[in-house]
Amino acid sequence: MDSVLIIGGTRFIGRPTVEEFLDHGYDVTIFNRGSHENPFAENDDVRHVEGDRTTDSALERAKMEVDPDVVVDCVAYYPKDVRAATQIFADCDAYVYISSGAAYGVDEAPKREDDTPLHDCTPDQATSDEDETYGPRKAEGDRAVFAAADRGVRAMSIRPPIVFGPHDYTRRFDYWIDRVKNHDRLLVPYSELRHLVYVEDVASALRVIAEAGEAGEAYNVGTHTLPLLTEWIDAIAEAVGRDVETVRVGDRELDAVDLAPDEFPLYLDYPHVLPTDKLEALGWEPTAVAESVAETVAAHPDGEGRENGPDRETEERMLGVLDTF
CATH class of the missing domain: 3.90.25.10 (UDP-galactose 4-epimerase, domain 1)
Structure with a gap:
């Protein structure tokens, strides 16, 4: 049985992601600070390792405790987070980073993974928590994934637009x-x-990418x-x-x-249109x-x-x- 470490795992996208991997026979561990209610606290099939993902030593401890085959990164909001995770989990079978459709740097439609330019990201933007730097930060995280793949890491990313579904704290x-x-x-x-995307479709896409995606690739996800x-x-x-x-x-x-x-x-x-044919070619289907x-x-x-x-x-x-x- 494969094992998955989900960085995050208790909030919006994390909940169905845990359930998706459980439903497909994975041993599941969530890694977070424990600052939000854990909906899986009574589920013996979901292990919880507490720690701050922005601290490299905490990530390294999680790696040693879990030794995961797959890592799904739900809460990498800064490029340094992605760089650290792809180094620490370099020998895992798959690392999947949740990027964003906001990573695209132009307003053209459609926005295709291999053709549409990404935002640039300055050093100041890379460490900013302002809303207007979100897209540039996600784009730089994508570039960290591509650099990791060039080093031999099976790292990939997924680019959702606005996500909707149960437990959406943005409302x-x-x-x-x-x-x-x-x-x-x-x-x-x-x-x-x-484009919008259903939260459970993001979860199923994360598993499909982990299992069948190609290192160094990004995948759009959205409604059909x-x-x-x-x-x-x-x-x-x-x-x-x-x-x-x-x-x-x-x-x-x-x-x-x-x-x-x-x-x-x-x-x-x-217009914000994200074609999903690249992801669908891996066997993914939306709801x-x-x-x-x-x-x-x-x-x-x-x-x-x-x-x-x-x-x-x-x-x-x-x-x-x-x-x-």
């Missing part, structure tokens, strides 16, 4: 679930195409289809069992109530949108997410303005 998708559950008319900004924002809302409404009206608005209309399109979760002003949305809706805690976008009072003022025309 971006939950904003729209809450709106659909509670209101008949929704204000929706005109938005470009934006590319719904518009209004179509995502329609899918939520179908799962909830409600009829809702989506009222689409642009910048000029929103200006009337001092709103901007980017205040709405999942809005995007340029149908209707099924993944239904599972996300079923897990949604009532009231969660509504704070992540415009308040309902402002939304109703905008709808009132539109009704006067």
